[in-house]
Amino acid sequence: MSLFVQKYGGTSVGTPERIQAVAEKVAGFRAQGHDIVVAVSAMSGETNRLIGLAKQIQSDPDAREMDVLVSTGEQVTIALLCMALKSLGCDARSYTGGQVKILTDSTHMKARIQDINVDAMRADLDAGRVVVVAGFQGVDEHGNITTLGRGGSDTTGVALAAALKADECQIYTDVDGVYTTDPRVVERAKRLEKITFEEMLEMASLGSKVLQIRAVEFAGKYNVPLRVLSAFEEGPGTLITLDEEYTDMEQPLVSGIAFNRDEAKVSILGIPDTPGVASRILSAIGDANIEIDVIVQNIASNTSNDLTFTVHRNDAGKAKAILDALKPDLGAREVLTDSKITKVSVVGVGMRSHAGVASKMFDTLATENINIQMITTSEIKISVIIDEKYLELAVRALHTAFDLDLASGEI
Amino acid sequence: MSLFVQKYGGTSVGTPERIQAVAEKVAGFRAQGHDIVVAVSAMSGETNRLIGLAKQIQSDPDAREMDVLVSTGEQVTIALLCMALKSLGCDARSYTGGQVKILTDSTHMKARIQDINVDAMRADLDAGRVVVVAGFQGVDEHGNITTLGRGGSDTTGVALAAALKADECQIYTDVDGVYTTDPRVVERAKRLEKITFEEMLEMASLGSKVLQIRAVEFAGKYNVPLRVLSAFEEGPGTLITLDEEYTDMEQPLVSGIAFNRDEAKVSILGIPDTPGVASRILSAIGDANIEIDVIVQNIASNTSNDLTFTVHRNDAGKAKAILDALKPDLGAREVLTDSKITKVSVVGVGMRSHAGVASKMFDTLATENINIQMITTSEIKISVIIDEKYLELAVRALHTAFDLDLASGEI
Numbered sequence: 064m065s066l067f068v069q070k071y072g073g074t075s076v077g078t079p080e081r082i083q084a085v086a087e088k089v090a091g092f093r094a095q096g097h098d099i100v101v102a103v104s105a106m107s108g109e110t111n112r113l114i115g116l117a118k119q120i121q122s123d124p125d126a127r128e129m130d131v132l133v134s135t136g137e138q139v140t141i142a143l144l145c146m147a148l149k150s151l152g153c154d155a156r157s158y159t160g161g162q163v164k165i166l167t168d169s170t171h172m173k174a175r176i177q178d179i180n181v182d183a184m185r186a187d188l189d190a191g192r193v194v195v196v197a198g199f200q201g202v203d204e205h206g207n208i209t210t211l212g213r214g215g216s217d218t219t220g221v222a223l224a225a226a227l228k229a230d231e232c233q234i235y236t237d238v239d240g241v242y243t244t245d246p247r248v249v250e251r252a253k254r255l256e257k258i259t260f261e262e263m264l265e266m267a268s269l270g271s272k273v274l275q276i277r278a279v280e281f282a283g284k285y286n287v288p289l290r291v292l293s294a295f296e297e298g299p300g301t302l303i304t305l306d307e308e309y310t311d312m313e314q315p316l317v318s319g320i321a322f323n324r325d326e327a328k329v330s331i332l333g334i335p336d337t338p339g340v341a342s343r344i345l346s347a348i349g350d351a352n353i354e355i356d357v358i359v360q361n362i363a364s365n366t367s368n369d370l371t372f373t374v375h376r377n378d379a380g381k382a383k384a385i386l387d388a389l390k391p392d393l394g395a396r397e398v399l400t401d402s403k404i405t406k407v408s409v410v411g412v413g414m415r416s417h418a419g420v421a422s423k424m425f426d427t428l429a430t431e432n433i434n435i436q437m438i439t440t441s442e443i444k445i446s447v448i449i450d451e452k453y454l455e456l457a458v459r460a461l462h463t464a465f466d467l468d469l470a471s472g473e474i
Numbered sequence: 475m476s477l478f479v480q481k482y483g484g485t486s487v488g489t490p491e492r493i494q495a496v497a498e499k500v501a502g503f504r505a506q507g508h509d510i511v512v513a514v515s516a517m518s519g520e521t522n523r524l525i526g527l528a529k530q531i532q533s534d535p536d537a538r539e540m541d542v543l544v545s546t547g548e549q550v551t552i553a554l555l556c557m558a559l560k561s562l563g564c565d566a567r568s569y570t571g572g573q574v575k576i577l578t579d580s581t582h583m584k585a586r587i588q589d590i591n592v593d594a595m596r597a598d599l600d601a602g603r604v605v606v607v608a609g610f611q612g613v614d615e616h617g618n619i620t621t622l623g624r625g626g627s628d629t630t631g632v633a634l635a636a637a638l639k640a641d642e643c644q645i646y647t648d649v650d651g652v653y654t655t656d657p658r659v660v661e662r663a664k665r666l667e668k669i670t671f672e673e674m675l676e677m678a679s680l681g682s683k684v685l686q687i688r689a690v691e692f693a694g695k696y697n698v699p700l701r702v703l704s705a706f707e708e709g710p711g712t713l714i715t716l717d718e719e720y721t722d723m724e725q726p727l728v729s730g731i732a733f734n735r736d737e738a739k740v741s742i743l744g745i746p747d748t749p750g751v752a753s754r755i756l757s758a759i760g761d762a763n764i765e766i767d768v769i770v771q772n773i774a775s776n777t778s779n780d781l782t783f784t785v786h787r788n789d790a791g792k793a794k795a796i797l798d799a800l801k802p803d804l805g806a807r808e809v810l811t812d813s814k815i816t817k818v819s820v821v822g823v824g825m826r827s828h829a830g831v832a833s834k835m836f837d838t839l840a841t842e843n844i845n846i847q848m849i850t851t852s853e854i855k856i857s858v859i860i861d862e863k864y865l866e867l868a869v870r871a872l873h874t875a876f877d878l879d880l881a882s883g884e885i
Contacts, residue, residue, distance in 0.1 A: 079530035113550065119490040121557040128560075131568050132553035135546035139524065142543035146532040149539070157542050161572070162617055206573055 065230040066098040066188070070198065070220030073107035074237045075294035076140050082106075085235075085294065086147035089193055093153055098188045100227060102198040102220040103144060105136025126171035130200070130210045134160070137197035137216070144195050155193040158183070160200035160208070165219065167201035167209045174201055174209035176218065179226035196223060217278035225285035232282065232289050233300075234274060239293035240301035241266065241273055243467040244320040248458050251468040255318060257302045260289075262318045265410040265444045279303065316420060317411035317465040320458050321444075324451060326356060327379035328404050328436070330371040331386050333396025336362070340393060341370055347385050353378040357406070357439045357448060367396075371437060373448060376402050404436065405454045408446040409461060421445050427464040433457050476641040477509040477599070481609060481631030484518035485648045486705035487551050493517075496646075496705065497558035500604055504564055509599045511638060513609040513631040514555060516547025537582035541611070541621045545571065548608035548627070555606050566604040569594070571611035571619070576630065578612035578620045585612055585620035587629065590637035607634060628689035636696035643693065643700050644711075645685060650704035651712035652677065652684055654878040655731040659869050662879040666729060668713045671700075673729045676821040676855045690714065727831060728822035728876040731869050732855075735862060737767060738790035739815050739847070741782040742797050744807025747773070751804060752781055758796050764789040768817070768850045768859060778807075782848065784859060787813050815847065816865045819857040820872060832856050838875040844868050 069089065076082050085101075092099050113133050117124040124132075141157035148155035160167075163184065167174035184194045198216025201209045211218050217234055224232035240254040241263065258266070260283030267276050273291055282289040282303065292300030334340050341360060348355060358372040374382050379400045386398040414420045424445055428435060433456065437448035449457055462468060480500065487493050496512075503510050524544050528535040535543075552568035559566035571578075574595065578585035595605045609627025612620050622629050628645055635643035651665040652674065669677070671694030678687045684702055693700040693714065703711030745751050752771060759766060769783040785793050790811045797809040825831045835856055839846060844867065848859035860868055873879060 079527060083531060116490060116550070116554060117557055120493060120554055121561040124557050125560050128553040128556045128568055131556075131570070132550055135549045138546045138549075139527070139543055142539040143527060143531050145539040145542075146528055146535050149536050150532040157539055159542070159619075162619075208570075208573075 064096040064098070066100070066227060067092065067231050067233055068100045068102065068220050068224040068227065068229045069233045069235060070102045070216055071104065071235045071294055072216065072237070073104040073110070075235055076103055076144065077107035079143065081294075082140070082143050083147045086144060086151055086153070088235075088294075089144075090148060090151045090153040093193055100184060100188070100194045100196065100223055100229070101144065102196045102216055102223055103137060103140040104198050104216040105133075106140055109136040109139065127207060130171045130208045134197070134200040134208050134210055137199055141195045141197045148193055148195070153193060154191060155195055156187050157195045157197075159197045160219075161202035161206070163196060163201075165196075165201035165222070167203055167211070169203040169205070169207065169209065171207075171209055173212035174203070176201060176211070176222045179222055181226050184223075184227065211277075215275070215277075217275040218281055221278045221282045221285075221287050221289065224287045224289075225281070229287070232287050234278075234289065234291050235294035236273065236291060237294065238273060238291070239296055239298045240291050241303070241319075243318070244458055244462055245322070248322075248455050249320075249462045249468075252462065253467060253469045254298075255301045256299070257304055258318055259412050260303055260305065261443055262410050262412055263303050265408065265441070266319055266321050274303075315411060315466075316413040316417050317409045317467065318413070319410050320461045320465070320467065321408045321410055322454060322458055323406045323408075324454065325376055326373040326404060326406055326448075327376045327400055327402040328371060328373050328448065329379060329382045329386065330369060330399045330401075331390070331393075331395050331397070332369045332399065333367045334370060334393055336366055336368050340368075343393070344370060344386065344389065345372070347389055348372075348374070348382055351381060351385055353382055353385075357437050357446065359437045359439075373404070373406070373437070403451045404448050405451040406446050406448055407454065407457050407461065408444050409465060410444045411465075412443050414443055414445075423464060424461060427460050428457060431456055431460050433460075475507040475509070477511070477638060478503065478642050478644055479511045479513065479631050479635040479638065479640045480644045480646060481513040481627055482515065482646045482705055483627065483648070484515040484521070486646055487514055487555065488518035490554065493551070493554050494558045497555060497562055497564070499646075499705075500555075501559060501562045501564040504604055511595060511599070511605045511607065511634055511640070512555065513607045513627055513634055514548060514551040515609050515627040516544075517551055520547040520550065538618060541582045541619045545608070545611040545619050545621055548610055552606045552608045559604055559606070564604055565602060566606055567598050568606045568608075570608045571630075572613035572617070574607060574612075576607075576612035576633070578614055578622070580614040580616070580618065580620065582618075582620055584623040585614070587612060587622070587633045590633055592637050595634075595638065622688075626686070626688075628686040629692055632689045632693045632696075632698050632700065635698045635700075636692070640698070643698050645689075645700065645702050646705035647684065647702060648705065649684060649702070650707055650709050651702050652714070652730075654729070655869055655873055656733070659733075659866050660731075660873045660879075663873065664878060664880045666712050667710070668715055669729055670823050671714055671716065672854055673821050673823055674714050676819065676852070677730055677732050685714075726822060726877075727824040727828050728820045728878065729824070730821050731872045731876070731878065732819045732821055733865060733869055734817045734819075735865065736787055737784040737815060737817055737859075738787040738811055738813040739782060739784050739859065740790060740793045740797065741780060741810045741812075742801070742804075742806050742808070743780045743810065744778045745781060745804055747777055747779050751779075754804070755781060755797065755800065756783070758800060759783075759785070759793055762792060762796055764793055768848050768857065770848045770850075784815070784817070784848070814862045815859050816862040817857050817859055818865065818868045818872065819855050820876060821855045822876075823854050825854055825856075834875060835872060838871050839868060842867055842871050 198219040
């Protein structure tokens with residue numbers, strides 16, 4: 064018999080009927096003899112409703128009081144889920160973050176978990192009860208209510224699993240696992256049986272938003288086996304594990320093709336080829352709290368360079384204004400922005416031990432006549448910036464080239 | 475400068491706009507230099523919404539989880555009110571019942587307050603902050619969330635005032651004070667400047683539902699001056715005080731005329747005149763958790779009696795069924811019920827020192843040809859049961875007879 068921590072998101076508990084369906088699922092696991100701790104989100108829409116009330120009262124709501132307010136969302140869910148479990152004859156007890164207690168720092172609205180007291184939960188599990196914990200929330204050393212920020216319920220689930228040394232942390236969501244790429248782009252995208260934490264981080268930060276990055280980092284750090292499953296359908300989902308758990312035989316070269324449509328390219332042309340220029344430019348952008356992703360510098364001539372980088376599309380105008388202001392002082396020729404770009408990445412721990420991934424990627428794109436505008440690489444991923452009109456073509460071609468397509472007959 | 479505990483009910487905080495209006499009121503008192511602790515209810519409708527969710531899931535919701543659920547209602551209000559105060563530049567801090575902490579027993583859904591820790595609130599007041607406390611809720615010795623039952627926010631206000639030794643506990647509501655009788659029945663009903671705790675208890679339990687009985691009892695026990703005021707209009711409201719604070723001169727004979735339309739009369743006729751019969755009948759009713767109010771026994775003949783009592787109208791059918799079942803065994807002749815009755819009471823501490831209230835009451839009713847079916851008295855009230863069709867006539871006649879009518883020109 065195992066100890067599972069199960070996390071159910073807002074959509075999974077969005078109505079009384081869905082809460083009853085979750086209760087049936089949980090009671091089923093309990094009936095098999097497993098110990099179950101459940102972490103839940105607020106019912107879908109509830110957090111936004113509460114934020115809406117706050118904004119009617121204070122345009123920039125006080126962070127401490129915001130946490131008092133929005134933490135009620137999960138508190139409603141834990142009570143309703145326990146009622147549903149009890150009505151099925153399954154004994155259960157609810158805990159707010161403060162009741163557990165989940166100790167965090169005092170950074171309201173994005174607190175970090177410091178410690179979890181497992182005593183009360185252990186006693187309940189020993190007494191045969193299902194434990195239901197409010198996700199997303201905790202309490203600081205002074206007893207103030209804190210929240211972990213959006214998506215923090217995943218982090219709660221993983222942290223509970225780590226503290227309780229659970230056999231698995233199961234994240235129930237509205238997709239049935241992690242896919243080789245977005246099935247809306249590639250019909251033959253496959254659900255992955257396994258993926259490593261590192262690959263998952265690259266996939267998540269590149270736009271495959273199945274899990275919160277912080278939760279995956281946390282799971283990796285504490286080596287908590289993490290499984291993503293559907294709250295609505297049966298199935299094994301995708302297991303997210305440490306690298307070592309792959310055997311060489313099954314390790315794929317590339318695990319998935321990720322993409323991100325949210326970036327824009329900013330270029331500053333004809334800047335003097337002297338030390339410190341790039342640093343001045345990038346510091347000015349950083350000072351404006353604009354995050355930079357890919358950076359490439361080309362030598363344009365003997366005496367001047369072109370610097371190109373990508374930022375979130377929402378920040379492109381702001382970045383251009385900053386560079387336009389710097390232009391005369393730098394002696395630069397021109398500032399350009401281009402929002403019609405997309406980033407496509409191949410991700411896989413297999414790259415570490417296999418050469419040739421980059422050339423295969425570039426060949427594939429060349430065959431399709433797709434021009435590569437920028438390239439950036441890490442140990443387990445290669446990303447290219449291309450014209451956004453080629454997004455679907457590029458992702459499909461790479462998916463096929465790296466043998467990720469679902470074979471006919473597979474489901 | 476004074477320390478006031480102010481309680482605002484659900485209607486007063488029913489919308490973001492109303493919460494802002496309450497904040498302006500509170501900030502105004504604070505600007506005058508007073509220390510203010512505010513206890514608030516859930517926004518009107520919210521508690522019923524939450525109960526509705528629970529009932530969709532469990533027909534008889536688990537009491538512990540019900541408290542976890544409904545306590546979120548006040549938690550939302552404290553956060554929003556603090557935001558509103560801060561947006562007015564008035565520093566404030568919110569506390570849930572558990573955060574204060576308001577220690578209660580473990581009787582979920584109708585817990586009783588055992589102790590209140592005032593340290594954190596004192597520190598906030600000393601730092602110039604308004605303290606905003608969630609009404610209606612507390613926490614037991616094991617850290618479980620408890621609630622005080624419907625209307626418990628009044629009790630929270632009074633308990634906070636007692637613990638903090640506040641100068642006054644001000645209950646803001648949607649009426650501007652306690653009236654000599656219901657102004658919907660008697661147009662010339664007057665707002666009372668003062669009323670004693672005991673009178674208020676008699677008025678409240680008789681149907682003038684301005685304040686929760688428990689809150690009044692609590693205020694009387696700890697001698698907390700209690701004032702009922704309107705949240706929407708300016709005015710002094712009604713002060714509820716100890717008897718001693720009246721001088722003889724201003725002490726009225728009768729303070730008010732209360733009535734209750736919710737009772738029904740149950741009679742069992744022709745029961746044998748032997749010891750223990752009344753006890754058997756009333757025990758059977760009590761065992762069914764039916765509360766009995768007025769009881770009268772008449773001698774019908776040399777050998778048999780009639781016993782008549784009143785219960786809540788909702789319980790009349792159940793009471794009759796119980797007596798019908800007992801009838802053969804008792805040798806009783808007949809069981810009758812009558813729901814077309816009403817109870818009318820004159821209330822006043824002045825009765826203690828003045829004779830003649832009862833005869834004046836009965837004379838007044840006789841003059842109007844109103845037949846008295848039952849009579850019951852206490853030290854400070856006389857109640858009669860009459861046909862409900864005479865309710866308005868009786869209340870108006872008594873209101874005039876005891877000099878309670880608003881003089882022309884008064885407002």
